[in-house]
Amino acid sequence: MVLNPVISKLANKLVVLASASPRRQDILRNAGLKFEVVPSWFKETLDKSLFKEPHEYAVETAKQKALEVARRMLLKHLKTPDIVIGADTIVTVDSMILEKPVDKNDAYRMLSSLSGKEHSVYTGVAIVLCHDNENDEVDYQLIDFYEETKVKFADLSESMLWEYINSGEPMDKAGGYGIQALGGMLVEYVHGDFLNVVGFPLNHFCKQLDLIYNRSTSSLDEKSLSVSLSENGTESNSLSSSAKHNLPNSSSQTHHNQNTLSASPLNKVKRTGSDREAGGSSQVLVNSSSEHKATCKTTALPQMTNRGQLTVHADSGPKKEDLQRMMELMDGFKASKALFTASKMCVFDLLQSRPGLEAEQIAQEIKASLKGTQCLLEACVSLGLLRSKEQTSHKPMYENTDLATRFLLSDAPFSLHGYIQHCNSTVWPLFSHLESAVQEGTNQHDKAFGKKSKDMFQDTVYYDREVKLRFMKAMHSIAKVTGKAVATAFDLSSFKTVCDIGGCTGAMAYEFTEAHPGLSVTVFDLPAVVDMSEHFTPQHREHRVSFVAGDFFKDDLPKADLYILARILHDWPDEKVDILLKRISDACRPGCAVLIAETMLDGLRPHSTLQSLNMLAQAEGKERTQRQYVDMMSTHGFGDTRFVQTGNFLDAFISIKL
Numbered sequence: 001m002v003l004n005p006v007i008s009k010l011a012n013k014l015v016v017l018a019s020a021s022p023r024r025q026d027i028l029r030n031a032g033l034k035f036e037v038v039p040s041w042f043k044e045t046l047d048k049s050l051f052k053e054p055h056e057y058a059v060e061t062a063k064q065k066a067l068e069v070a071r072r073m074l075l076k077h078l079k080t081p082d083i084v085i086g087a088d089t090i091v092t093v094d095s096m097i098l099e100k101p102v103d104k105n106d107a108y109r110m111l112s113s114l115s116g117k118e119h120s121v122y123t124g125v126a127i128v129l130c131h132d133n134e135n136d137e138v139d140y141q142l143i144d145f146y147e148e149t150k151v152k153f154a155d156l157s158e159s160m161l162w163e164y165i166n167s168g169e170p171m172d173k174a175g176g177y178g179i180q181a182l183g184g185m186l187v188e189y190v191h192g193d194f195l196n197v198v199g200f201p202l203n204h205f206c207k208q209l210d211l212i213y214n215r216s217t218s219s220l221d222e223k224s225l226s227v228s229l230s231e232n233g234t235e236s237n238s239l240s241s242s243a244k245h246n247l248p249n250s251s252s253q254t255h256h257n258q259n260t261l262s263a264s265p266l267n268k269v270k271r272t273g274s275d276r277e278a279g280g281s282s283q284v285l286v287n288s289s290s291e292h293k294a295t296c297k298t299t300a301l302p303q304m305t306n307r308g309q310l311t312v313h314a315d316s317g318p319k320k321e322d323l324q325r326m327m328e329l330m331d332g333f334k335a336s337k338a339l340f341t342a343s344k345m346c347v348f349d350l351l352q353s354r355p356g357l358e359a360e361q362i363a364q365e366i367k368a369s370l371k372g373t374q375c376l377l378e379a380c381v382s383l384g385l386l387r388s389k390e391q392t393s394h395k396p397m398y399e400n401t402d403l404a405t406r407f408l409l410s411d412a413p414f415s416l417h418g419y420i421q422h423c424n425s426t427v428w429p430l431f432s433h434l435e436s437a438v439q440e441g442t443n444q445h446d447k448a449f450g451k452k453s454k455d456m457f458q459d460t461v462y463y464d465r466e467v468k469l470r471f472m473k474a475m476h477s478i479a480k481v482t483g484k485a486v487a488t489a490f491d492l493s494s495f496k497t498v499c500d501i502g503g504c505t506g507a508m509a510y511e512f513t514e515a516h517p518g519l520s521v522t523v524f525d526l527p528a529v530v531d532m533s534e535h536f537t538p539q540h541r542e543h544r545v546s547f548v549a550g551d552f553f554k555d556d557l558p559k560a561d562l563y564i565l566a567r568i569l570h571d572w573p574d575e576k577v578d579i580l581l582k583r584i585s586d587a588c589r590p591g592c593a594v595l596i597a598e599t600m601l602d603g604l605r606p607h608s609t610l611q612s613l614n615m616l617a618q619a620e621g622k623e624r625t626q627r628q629y630v631d632m633m634s635t636h637g638f639g640d641t642r643f644v645q646t647g648n649f650l651d652a653f654i655s656i657k658l
């Protein structure tokens with residue numbers, strides 16, 4: 001049922017929500033809107049001091065989120081959405097802008113600053129309308145607005161604050177609270193639109209749609225202003241101004257803006273560097289038609305033809321940024337192999353214990369040629385893994401960068417050493433047969449290692465102690481790096497017993513028990529794995545983790561309230577995923593849940609798409625989209641699904657047995 005007739009205007013359009021926020025998705029889905037979710041990669045790092053008012057910051061961030069997705073869809077997906085919606089929610093108190101807390105202490109800082117006070121919640125919304133123009137290009141119109149809601153918190157005691165923080169709820173929410181859930185208990189009153197606090201001002205949005213689609217169609221048909229994003233003519237991007245609508249008088253809490261990123265001829269755009277990054281940033285001096293002027297980052301939208309081709313001017317040669325991007329892509333495998341080699345030869349461990357060694361000394365220690373070592377060290381410096389310092393002797397000495405110290409030492413808490421060794425010894429040979437993998441649609445263990453993979457893990461990994469240990473170390477390192485983000489993605493306070501299916505060394509399980517004092521976790525994995533799990537038991541941790549050996553396709557699953565499937569489903573084809581989910585569903589009572597941690601294919605981020613190729617070459621599965629997981633889960637009686645893009649390697653997704 002569609003209550004609001006404007007929502008139905010979008011029924012046959014490709015509507016894209018540029019947001020990973022599950023609350024925004026719920027609000028719009030509940031309103032009857034059909035849309036695709038393409039989370040924005042825009043990093044929320046605009047300089048707040050450049051904005052006179054906090055809502056200007058929220059609106060600008062919303063615009064950048066939406067524009068980044070519009071641009072990416074044209075470039076990568078080669079499809080033109082009709083409308084892209086971006087939003088950004090902030091909380092303001094005592095002239096501070098509060099976004100999502102980075103950790104528990106940050107959440108404490110935020111919540112204690114809100115205690116006993118009234119604060120404002122602003123959600124900035126940007127609507128990007130995409131139109132094909134008569135020159136076979138895409139024009140954009142940008143409409144933005146914001147909504148303010150005032151919220152007053154009760155006085156919060158220390159114990160209440162910490163209990164709330166430890167529930168995990170604050171972590172992905174602006175201001176560190178969720179008014180729609182436990183956070184509602186902290187609230188004395190709300191003045192204004194409640195959904196605006198939750199993350200999306202639905203009422204104001206519908207009013208805007210009404211203006212766009214019902215009242216001002218003629219003004220939208222006005223010829224759009226286009227602006228060249230480069231003054232030297234090397235690139236002509238089309239960014240049209242939005243048409244002028246006659247909007248009703250705003251209430252004190254409801255505000256709209258048009259053309260804040262107007263394409264007025266006064267816009268000055270200077271390209272600065274490559275547009276390869278998510279933001280594809282160009283410096284834009286925004287000459288706004290509304291209250292503020294600000295220098296901010298925006299995305300240069302490419303001019304596309306309807307066939308998805310970039311328009312290239314006849315007289316312009318290849319652009320420097322494009323060539324650089326191509327070079328980076330072609331060199332990608334060399335960079336990976338340089339990293340794998342330096343890691344395998346223990347260069348980073350060596351330089352950690354003896355920083356400042358010269359190439360000759362390093363060559364001796366790693367038992368390698370001087371020439372080869374010099375080349376490898378220089379490559380590592382250029383890749384940001386090592387730093388070199390000139391000495392008076394002109395012989396450089398080397399030390400680890402912070403990146404190497406954090407991730408490349410074999411004993412660092414977030415060491416990726418184990419995973420890198422697996423990439424080097426297993427993934428690399430498999431990828432050298434990628435062409436066959438693509439042609440045949442199957443893994444390449446046979447060609448790469450002479451191993452038939454009838455019983456996949458047994459035949460390709462667990463047949464040999466050394467290979468098994470390497471694989472377990474790889475899984476262990478990834479689980480340690482991703483575990484906390486997955487464990488704290490959702491409020492798990494209603495669960496007591498967890499079963500981590502295929503939980504390998506227990507690294508993820510330990511993160512769950514650490515983050516949730518009330519949980520105990522059973523790791524369920526093959527006997528060959530459980531046999532060796534004690535090698536990975538962490539010291540100095542309270543252990544509420546136990547191990548049960550079994551095959552999750554055959555044996556009884558341990559009873560639990562919550563089942564974790566972290567990097568499991570991507571190993572298997574749909575038929576096998578179906579068997580496993582049916583077995584889990586049979587073991588679940590209503591109210592039990594499944595937490596899936598995978599990299600979701602939505603937004604076609606390179607990490608996810610390449611990981612999908614990896615699954616093709618290495619296993620029997622693939623990565624999947626949120627929608628595919630939602631559909632699979634609902635087939636097995638699960639619903640009320642929430643999704644969190646953790647910003648880590650894995651996204652998380654929880655579904656409740658109905």
Ligand SMILES: Cc1cn([C@@H]2O[C@H](COP(=O)(O)OP(=O)(O)OP(=O)(O)O)[C@@H](O)[C@H]2O)c(=O)[nH]c1=O
Nearest residue numbers: 019020021023088089173174177178179197198199
């Ligand atoms: C105050 C409040 C906020 N939120 C959530 O806080 C996030 C804000 O962050 P954002 O940067 O605007 O969005 P995001 O989650 O990072 O998603 P994206 O749009 O992809 O940037 C959004 O989720 C909102 O629902 C609640 O769920 N309840 C509340 O009471």
